[in-house]
Amino acid sequence: MASFVAVVLVCLKSVSPDACNEATAVDYISNTVPNEMRCLTGWQETVAGSSLGNNLGTLTYVKTICRPAAERPPLDN
Template sequence: MPTFVAIVLICMNTTPPERCNEETAVDVLSITVDNEMGCMTGWQEIVARSTLASHLGKDAYMRTICRRTS
């Protein structure tokens, strides 16, 4: 059964969304999830652990990427 990784990128508002990636993000978090739906809902807990969580919606935003691992 394939598993997926939900990758959460936290980028500053000065970074255009099309350039928000693992290299430009100020924080990169990830969690293993069972399916692609988990990529949409399985990351809230890890965002809360980010030191930049309080910046979201003010001077930072987040983007999620879903990758198949197996």
């Protein structure tokens, strides 16, 4: 069974959804999950219940990405 990477990005509202990615997000959470459905389940609640959710809806928004595990992009540091 193929695994996927679920990435939940917290981006500033000034960043367009198309431009919201790991490099432009103010923070993000990622985890390997067994299938695409698990990419979408529970993450918003996790973010909202953490310190990452403090400004959700006012200054920030959440974007979820799901990709095959082999496609983890390198981060620009």
